[in-house]
Amino acid sequence: MKSYMARPLEVERNWYVVDAEGKTLGRLASEIARVLRGKNKPQYTPHVDTGDFVVVVNAEKVSVTGRKAEQKLYRRHTGYPGGLRETSYERMMERKPTEVLRKAVYGMMPKTRLGRQQFKKLKIYAGPDHPHEAQRPEPYEVSE
Numbered sequence: 001m002k003s004y005m006a007r008p009l010e011v012e013r014n015w016y017v018v019d020a021e022g023k024t025l026g027r028l029a030s031e032i033a034r035v036l037r038g039k040n041k042p043q044y045t046p047h048v049d050t051g052d053f054v055v056v057v058n059a060e061k062v063s064v065t066g067r068k069a070e071q072k073l074y075r076r077h078t079g080y081p082g083g084l085r086e087t088s089y090e091r092m093m094e095r096k097p098t099e100v101l102r103k104a105v106y107g108m109m110p111k112t113r114l115g116r117q118q119f120k121k122l123k124i125y126a127g128p129d130h131p132h133e134a135q136r137p138e139p140y141e142v143s144e
Contacts, residue, residue, distance in 0.1 A: 025063065
């Protein structure tokens with residue numbers, strides 16, 4: 001019996017909309033990464049992009065557990081000597097609430113060309129509205 005290998009042209013892509021309101025950041029991000037990679041499908045093939053598009057709404061209402069809201073830091077470097085910049089979770093949620101979820105999902109994706117291609121299928125919006133109604137996204141329920 002031969003193993004099934006998906007081909008890029010025969011992959012059927014669905015659109016899903018995920019409501020992030022009241023969901024835990026890490027659990028939500030891991031489920032989104034799973035759908036983006038296509039691991040929720042029986043046709044999953046590691047070297048082919050078999051994933052679906054994911055639209056996340058209400059990203060500003062995602063929650064974290066414990067004291068992460070006060071203690072979690074996001075670090076980046078400007079490229080100059082002494083250029084390490086730190087931003088707290090609270091500050092990040094005030095300024096760019098979509099970036100918190102984007103960074104969480106990005107950390108769970110493979111760091112390859114395929115991973116970057118799959119990551120482009122993620123659309124995140126802070127509020128309840130999104131411009132992807134024409135694609136008729138189906139609601140995707142993420143267990144808490």
